[in-house]
Amino acid sequence: MSEHTTDEHKMKEADITSTPSPGRHSGRFPYVHKVGKPPKQNLLTELSNSFKETFFSDDPLHPFKDQPRSRKFILGLEALFPIISWSKDYSFAKFQGDLIAGLTIASLCIPQDIAYAKLANLPPQNGLYTSFVPPLIYASMGSSRDIAIGPVAVVSLLIGRMLQDVIDPKNEVAYVRLAFTATFFAGITQMILGIFRLGFLIDFISHAAIVGFMGGSAITISLQQLKFLLGIEKFTRKTDIVSVMRSVFNAAHHGWNWQTIAIGLSYLAFLLISKHIGKRNRKFFWVSAIAPLFSVVTSTLLVYVTHAEDHGVQIVKHIKKGINPPSAGEIYFSGEYVSHGFKIGVVAGMVALTEAIAIGRTFAAVKDYQLDGNKEMVALGTMNLVGSLTSCYVATGSFSRSAVNYMAGCQTAVSNIVMSCVVLLTLQLITPLFKYTPLAILASIIISAVVGLVDVSAAKLIWKIDKFDFIACMGAFFGVVFITVEKGLLIAVSLSFAKILLHVTRPRTAILGKLPRTTVYRNIEQYPDATKVPGILIIRVDSAIYFSNSNYIKERILRWLTEEEEQLKGKHLPRINYLIVEMSPVTDIDTSGIHAFEELYRSLQKREIQLALANPGTVVIEKLHSSKFADMIGENMIFLSVADALLTFSPKTTEEV
C-alpha cells in the first residue's frame, strides 16, 4: 500500500466518525446517530431470557431441538450417561492407555485411601470402599476424562473435624453412621445443585480463596500427621497450629517414639525425593506414583519381620476384609443427628464439588473439551448418594491422583474402572496384610501427597495481580492454620463476597480527555496526553449504578465537579457549562440509580450546568425512558458517544485539531 493510497484511506476515514454525510444533517448541528432503543420486550420474554441466561447459560437443550421423540430419549440417556456415547468409539489403543493409568492410580490410591480414612477418624477399610463404588458410578455418568475419583485429604480432614465435634470417634458405630449420613446429604446437595442448575454457586469461592484454603489445609493435615510420625499417643483433638505444637512439645520428653521417627522420617524423605524426581523429569512420574505402595509394602514387611509393633511402633491393626457392606440402614433419617449430618454434608459436599470441578475444568482446558458443570454435579452427587448406601464416605476428584492419571496417559474414565477393579481385588484378597502397616508410613504418604497443595508460586502471582485477592488468600490460609478448617472456609467465602460488594459499592470514576488528533476520549490518568475540553467536564462511571453505589456515584461526580471548578477558578479559566457522563461501562441501573441521577440533574441545574449522557446501553436506555428521566433531561441530551456530545456542545474544539 503506497503512501498515496493510505492518504486516500485517511480521507475516506472522514466518514467513519459518528457524524455521517452532510446530506443528512440539518441546522447548526450535524445530524448524529441516535441512541438505539431496542423494541420493548414483553415481560415474559424478558424474564424467561434472564432466567435462561442465569440457569441455562450453556443451552443444554440445544442438541434436543427439532429431534424426533425416540432420538430425544436416546439423547437424554446419553446426556445422563455419557459412557453410552463415548463407549461407541472406544478402541483397544485407548484401553491400553487407560489400563496403565488405572493400575498406576490404583497403586497410589490404596495406601492413600487407608491414610485418608484415618484422617477422617474412620476405619481404614472405609477409605478403600470409597475407591471402589464411587469411581464406577462416576465413570458411567461423569464427563471428565482425566479426573481420578476417591477420598481426598482436604475433605477427609474437614469431615473428620466436623464429625468429631458431634460424636466422639471412640464411639465408632455412631460415628461411622453419622459419616454415612453426612455423605448421603453431601450427595443430595450436589445432585440438587446440579439438577436445579445452581452450579454457579460454587463460583462464589474465588480462586485466590481456594489457593489459601488448600494451602492452609495441607499445613494443618501435615501437622496432624506429627502424631503418627513422632509416635505420640496423647495428642490434641484441635487442629490449629498452636494447640498442635503445644501437644508435640509436651510429648517431647517421653511421648516420642524413636523407632517410629526413624521409620517415618526415612520413608518421608524417600517419598519426597521420588516426588521430586517425578516432577523434574516427567518420564519418571511413575517413580512418584509407585513410591507410596512400595513404601507400604516394604515397611509392612519390615514391621512384620522385626515385630516393631512391640516396641511402640503404631500399626493399622484392624482392617476388615471383603467388599463394601450395604449401609442404607445405618444412615440417620431421624433423631438429633439428622440436622448435624445435614449441615456437615452440605459443607463437605460443597467443598468436594469445588475441588472436583476445579480439577475437571483444568484438565478439560488442557485437552480442550467441554465440561458441563451442572451435569458433573449430578454425576458427583449420584456417586456420593450411592456411596453413602454402600459404606463409603465423601468421594471427589483428587488433585494428585488426577495429575498422575493424566500423566500415565489415561484416555477415558475407564482408568477409574480399572482402579476400581484393583481395589476390589485388594479388598477381597490382600486387605489383612495391611494390618502391620505402620501408621508413620501412612502419615508420610499423606504429607508427601498434600505438600503439593501449598502453592507458593500461585500465591505470589495473586499478590502481583490483585492485592485484595491476596488478602482473601491469606485470610483463608491463616484461618485454616490458626483456627479451624471450617472457619478458614468461612473466612474465604466472606472475603470473596466482601470483594464483590466493595467493588459494587465504590466503583471507579474517571475524568476523560481527548486523545490528540482523534475523537477518542479516555481516562486522563491512564493517557497522560489526553487533554480536557475547556468548559466541559467528561466523567466516566465504571460500574452498574445500583442502590449500593448510586449515592456514592452522585456525590463523587459532584466532587469531581467541585474540584475541577476550584482548579479553574485558580487559573481564571472559563467555567464548566456541560457535564457529560460517559455511560458505556454502566451496564445496568436501578430505581435508586435513577433517583441519584434525578438529584444530580437538579443539583447541576442550580449551578447552571447542563447534564448530558453518552452511550447508555440497551438496558439503561430502556430504564431511562420508562422512568421518564430521558424526558427530564431531554432526549437530545443523550448521545451516541462522547464525541457526538462534544460536536454539539463545542464544535470549535473538535475542529481545532
Added chain:
Amino acid sequence: MSEHTTDEHKMKEADITSTPSPGRHSGRFPYVHKVGKPPKQNLLTELSNSFKETFFSDDPLHPFKDQPRSRKFILGLEALFPIISWSKDYSFAKFQGDLIAGLTIASLCIPQDIAYAKLANLPPQNGLYTSFVPPLIYASMGSSRDIAIGPVAVVSLLIGRMLQDVIDPKNEVAYVRLAFTATFFAGITQMILGIFRLGFLIDFISHAAIVGFMGGSAITISLQQLKFLLGIEKFTRKTDIVSVMRSVFNAAHHGWNWQTIAIGLSYLAFLLISKHIGKRNRKFFWVSAIAPLFSVVTSTLLVYVTHAEDHGVQIVKHIKKGINPPSAGEIYFSGEYVSHGFKIGVVAGMVALTEAIAIGRTFAAVKDYQLDGNKEMVALGTMNLVGSLTSCYVATGSFSRSAVNYMAGCQTAVSNIVMSCVVLLTLQLITPLFKYTPLAILASIIISAVVGLVDVSAAKLIWKIDKFDFIACMGAFFGVVFITVEKGLLIAVSLSFAKILLHVTRPRTAILGKLPRTTVYRNIEQYPDATKVPGILIIRVDSAIYFSNSNYIKERILRWLTEEEEQLKGKHLPRINYLIVEMSPVTDIDTSGIHAFEELYRSLQKREIQLALANPGTVVIEKLHSSKFADMIGENMIFLSVADALLTFSPKTTEEV
C-alpha cells in the same frame, strides 16, 4: 454554518479518528495510539488511595488543609456541632419559621409519642421522654435542617416485637430496662458506624426493599391497632396478618366493644379526611397537623364527661408526670440480657439510621444542601446514647413529622428545640390529663400516620423500571405482613444482596457491529442498523471479570463464537479469523479472570482464531501486564479501540463505507 464549512469540518474530522496523520505511520498498518499504562503506583499509595476512596470518599478533612492549629480546633468543633456555625447567622425571620414549625410538629408529636410508646409495649411517658432529650442533642450535632426527631412507628413496632420475644411486657421493670439497653446499643452502633465511616453499609438496603418494608410495616402496625380500635381484650402477640385476623374474628362475637368502635372509627374518618385535605391543598396542611391533637383533646373530654371508661372503652390510665428520670443505672451491662439487648439494638439502630438518612437526604436534595452521612450517624448515635441514659427509647427521624416540619416552613433545627420545649411543658404540666385519652383514638392516630408509608405509586414505578427490584420490594412487603417485621427486613436485605451477586455472576455480553458511516461499534441488538464485520467477531463484556463470572464469561464468549460459526457455515460465508473483546466496560479483573482469558486464548488458538483486546482500562491493563498475559497474546494485540483493531485486521472493511 454553511454547507461548505460543514463539509470542511467533515474533512478535518478525518484526523479525529484514532489514526493520526500519515507522517507517523510506518509499514502496512498506520500508526495507532497505544493503550496507556499509567506509571505503576507503589503498594502503599495504591492501598491508601483505595482506603481513602472507600472510607473517606467525601474528603471530610478538605477544609482542614493548610489551616493553623487554632483554626483547626474551631473547625473541628464546628464539624462536631454544626449549631456553632449556623447559629452565627441565625435571624429573627428564621426563628419565626422555626417557631411555627416547632409548635406544629409538637402538636403532632405529643399524641403520636404516646401511641408509639404503646406500640413498643412501653409506658406512655417514655414516648414523650423520647421527644424531649434526643431532639435537643440532634439540634446541636445534626446537619439536617428539616428532619423532626422522636419515636417513629416502624422502629417502635420492631423494637416492641423483638423485646417481647425476650421478656414479657407484663414484667414491666425488666422490659423497660431491656428497652434502655437496646437503645444504648443502638446508639453505640450508630456512633461506631459513623466514626469508622462505615456509613455505606446502610446503602446495602435498596430503595425498593425500603419501600416494601415500610409498606408492610404500615399494614402490620395498622392491623395491630385493630385491638384498640375494636376494643378487643384478648389479642394475639403475633404480628402476621393471619394470626391477627384470626384473633379479630374469634373476638367478633363478644369481644368487640361497640362504644370503642364508634369513637375510634369516627375519629379515624376525621383524621383521614383532614389528612386528605392537607394533601390536596398544601395551604391547609395545618389541618392535618393539628387534627391529632384536636382528636385527643376532644375525645379525652368526651370520655371524662361520659365516663365511657366504665362501659369498656379502654383508656391510657397510667401516665407519669415530670421530665425524664435518669436511667443509666437501669441498663443491663451484664447478665443474660446484654446479648439480647445488643442484638436488638444493632437491628433497631440500623433500621432507625436507614430511615433518618433517607429523610435527611430527601430534604437535603429538595433544598440543595449537602448532608454528610457519617457525621449524621455520629449525631444520631450520640442522641440515642444520651437518650438511653435519660429514659428514652430509640429515636430517629420521622417521615410524617419531617414533612409537616418542612411544610410549616422550618428553617433550621431550632424547630426541634421548640418542639422539645413544648414536650417539656407537657411533661411538667398536663401529662395527667391524658389519663382519660381513649386508646382507640391513639390507634386512629397511628393508622392515619402510617397510612402514608404504603407507597403504591413508588411500587408501581419500581415495577416499571426494574422487575427484580420489584421482587425485592414485594418480598420485603409480604415478609413483614405474613411473617414478622424482622424476617421481612432479612428478606429485604437478602434480596438486595442477591441482586448484586446475580448481576456480577451473569453479566451481559453483546455482539458489536459497525454503525454505518462511522467508526463506532455498538451492540447489534440495540442498534439494528449496525453491521457485523466479515471474518471478525466483536464481543463486548459488560462487567468486571471476577472469580464469580470468569468461567461464565469465557464459556459465553465461546458460545457466541460457536453460534456465529454455525450461522456462517449455513450461509457459506468466510470463517471467523479474529475475535476482538471490547473491554471498555471491564473495570477490573482478578486472578480467576486472567486464568479464564488464558484458557480462552488457548481454545481460540486451537481453532486458529486470533484473540485481540480493545480498550482495557487502567487497572485491567496493569494486571494484564503483571500477569504476563499481555506478553502471551502479544502487546500488539491490545488496541486502543475496536476501530483501531479493525484497521489492523481488516483495513478494507473500514474503507468500504
